[in-house]
Amino acid sequence: MAEALMKYDEAIANFDPVLGLEVHVELGTNTKMFCGCSTVFGAEPNTQVCPVCLGLPGALPALNRIGVESAIRIGLALNCEIATWCRFARKNYFYPDMPKNFQTSQYDEPIAFEGYLDVDIDTDEGPKTFRVPIERAHMEEDTGKNLHMGGATGRIHGADYSLVDYNRAGIPLIEIVTKPVEGTGKYAPEVAKAYVSALREILRGLGVSDVKMEQGSLRCDVNLSLRETPESKLGTRSETKNVNSLRSVERAVRYEVMRHAARLTAGERIVQETRHWHEDTGISTSGRSKEDAEDYRYFPEPDLMPIAPSREWVEELRANLPENPAVRRTRLTAAWNISDLEMQNLMNAGVLELVEAAVSAGMNPDAARKWYTGELARVANERGVEVEELGVTHVELSRIEALISEGALNDKLARQVLDGLIAGEGDVDSIVAGRGLAVVSDDGPLIEAIDAALAADPAVVETIKSGKLAAAGSVVGAVMKATRGQADAARVRELLFERLGVSE
Amino acid sequence: MTAISREEVAHLAHLARINIADDQLEHFAKQLDAILDAVAQVSQVDTADVPAMSHPIPMTNVFREDIPVASLAPGAALAGAPAVEDSRFRVPRILDEE
Numbered sequence: 001m002a003e004a005l006m007k008y009d010e011a012i013a014n015f016d017p018v019l020g021l022e023v024h025v026e027l028g029t030n031t032k033m034f035c036g037c038s039t040v041f042g043a044e045p046n047t048q049v050c051p052v053c054l055g056l057p058g059a060l061p062a063l064n065r066i067g068v069e070s071a072i073r074i075g076l077a078l079n080c081e082i083a084t085w086c087r088f089a090r091k092n093y094f095y096p097d098m099p100k101n102f103q104t105s106q107y108d109e110p111i112a113f114e115g116y117l118d119v120d121i122d123t124d125e126g127p128k129t130f131r132v133p134i135e136r137a138h139m140e141e142d143t144g145k146n147l148h149m150g151g152a153t154g155r156i157h158g159a160d161y162s163l164v165d166y167n168r169a170g171i172p173l174i175e176i177v178t179k180p181v182e183g184t185g186k187y188a189p190e191v192a193k194a195y196v197s198a199l200r201e202i203l204r205g206l207g208v209s210d211v212k213m214e215q216g217s218l219r220c221d222v223n224l225s226l227r228e229t230p231e232s233k234l235g236t237r238s239e240t241k242n243v244n245s246l247r248s249v250e251r252a253v254r255y256e257v258m259r260h261a262a263r264l265t266a267g268e269r270i271v272q273e274t275r276h277w278h279e280d281t282g283i284s285t286s287g288r289s290k291e292d293a294e295d296y297r298y299f300p301e302p303d304l305m306p307i308a309p310s311r312e313w314v315e316e317l318r319a320n321l322p323e324n325p326a327v328r329r330t331r332l333t334a335a336w337n338i339s340d341l342e343m344q345n346l347m348n349a350g351v352l353e354l355v356e357a358a359v360s361a362g363m364n365p366d367a368a369r370k371w372y373t374g375e376l377a378r379v380a381n382e383r384g385v386e387v388e389e390l391g392v393t394h395v396e397l398s399r400i401e402a403l404i405s406e407g408a409l410n411d412k413l414a415r416q417v418l419d420g421l422i423a424g425e426g427d428v429d430s431i432v433a434g435r436g437l438a439v440v441s442d443d444g445p446l447i448e449a450i451d452a453a454l455a456a457d458p459a460v461v462e463t464i465k466s467g468k469l470a471a472a473g474s475v476v477g478a479v480m481k482a483t484r485g486q487a488d489a490a491r492v493r494e495l496l497f498e499r500l501g502v503s504e
Numbered sequence: 505m506t507a508i509s510r511e512e513v514a515h516l517a518h519l520a521r522i523n524i525a526d527d528q529l530e531h532f533a534k535q536l537d538a539i540l541d542a543v544a545q546v547s548q549v550d551t552a553d554v555p556a557m558s559h560p561i562p563m564t565n566v567f568r569e570d571i572p573v574a575s576l577a578p579g580a581a582l583a584g585a586p587a588v589e590d591s592r593f594r595v596p597r598i599l600d601e602e
Binding site: 068 | 519565568569592
């Protein structure tokens with residue numbers, strides 16, 4: 001059922017929005033947080049489970065070192081303090097996707113707290129940096145996956161029963177919670193989106209997660225409340241779950257602003273509840289009303305020892321953090337002498353790391369960009385995979401570039417070499433040999449082909465001689481065709497003019 | 505003297521997913537009162553100088569390396585399930601939540 005909405009501009013004119021964002025990120029560890037079960041995505045249901053993650057009686061958890069290390073690194077990258085001592089806690093509730101009947105989480109002792117993330121947004125007054133305060137980042141575990149069966153819509157409402165796969169239960173999660181984000185005004189949707197986007201970039205840079213929103217390895221809950229003025233006390237918030245794309249983050253904030261404003265203006269109360277975002281229709285619907293924290297009956301997890309990261313460990317992790325993505329972008333944009341738009345293209349194509357690796361291995365930045373955002377991005381896009389997954393390394397690209405500058409390959413042949421690389425036909429040189437792709441460098445066969453092309457189109461000879469050099473294009477094209485792309489087009493042009501006694 | 509209300513008993517029962525009939529609420533409220541009173545005697549001890557303790561053994565940072573070990577054999581996890589469909593645990597539909 002659709003609810004009343006107020007126009008966004010009108011809502012913002014009357015109310016001050018306050019945002020809160022909760023992001024859950026699934027870590028890319030080899031094993032689960034508290035047991036050695038594999039975390040590989042896509043396995044047969046209930047094959048990556050053991051007594052610990054199934055909550056069988058007597059099973060005892062054992063903490064994954066890399067899970068803790070990743071949590072600390074995330075905290076440091078988000079400018080957080082790292083706890084000197086903290087514990088896990090049991091969050092008790094019943095739900096079939098959680099076989100232990102409690103989630104092992106952290107309560108009032110998060111491993112990381114009091115941080116911030118600066119994000120850039122475009123405003124009417126130009127680009128502006130906005131500081132999003134971070135309350136905490138804590139460790140917990142994922143739940144199993146429910147499949148709701150039967151019923152008219154396949155959704156939970158009207159479902160006849162559910163099927164549960166526990167492969168995901170126990171996979172390490174880091175929950176990152178902002179403080180109330182105030183002062184965004186009308187830019188609340190943009191700030192929310194920019195925050196999730198920047199966070200994703202940082203997490204990817206840390207290499208702690210594949211941060212795929214569509215696969216659920218990064219999930220976002222949007223909290224929103226309105227108040228009459230920035231001086232008023234905070235209003236009642238709604239929490240919108242299932243916001244699974246950057247675009248949805250922006251839309252969900254906008255939607256909730258409009259919905260809250262309509263309710264408040266009509267004199268109705270905002271119910272503190274969990275809402276469910278619907279990507280397809282762009283609306284949220286009411287879910288369960290929130291249980292209070294005390295209903296979860298948190299208590300310290302007795303089966304896991306406290307964590308007391310030594311300052312030496314923390315400082316070592318800090319020293320080895322990757323460069324902040326925003327700083328790095330600025331640096332590379334300058335070093336490669338490219339525009340902000342060209343940098344954006346690299347980011348959008350997801351090839352910045354690849355290009356950087358290629359350049360630091362000695363490849364020319366322009367050449368590296370050309371290959372990664374051009375041919376490779378095109379093929380990857382066609383196949384619906386990431387450029388990385390094509391498995392073409394910069395070593396091979398450098399070799400192709402070298403052959404091009406020697407004149408042994410032209411662009412067209414180079415693309416064929418690339419096809420061979422992607423098809424796994426071997427390294428560059430063996431593909432060149434195997435496919436017979438070398439540029440015809442001997443003038444003899446080229447002259448023969450030129451003569452044949454001229455004989456087939458005698459009129460073109462006079463046209464070119466009369467000074468219309470553009471007509472040479474069709475002759476060059478015919479020669480390229482005759483040599484199956486293996487001629488050097490520039491050399492063909494030279495030879496053609498030589499034979500006709502024309503100078504360029 | 506604590507005083508657990510009927511409403512609190514009903515709420516606890518709901519959280520624990522236990523059905524308690526209305527006419528039993530009073531009965532359990534009294535029992536819970538007695539239990540809480542008994543436990544409350546601990547608060548008579550002077551604990552001003554005693555730090556709260558959740559773990560009796562003074563150990564920290566007990567970690568496992570991130571190396572996969574074999575999971576249960578396929579089917580073993582499901583062997584004890586009351587109902588199975590498509591290699592998944594089949595459970596009754598869940599109402600009013602999520």
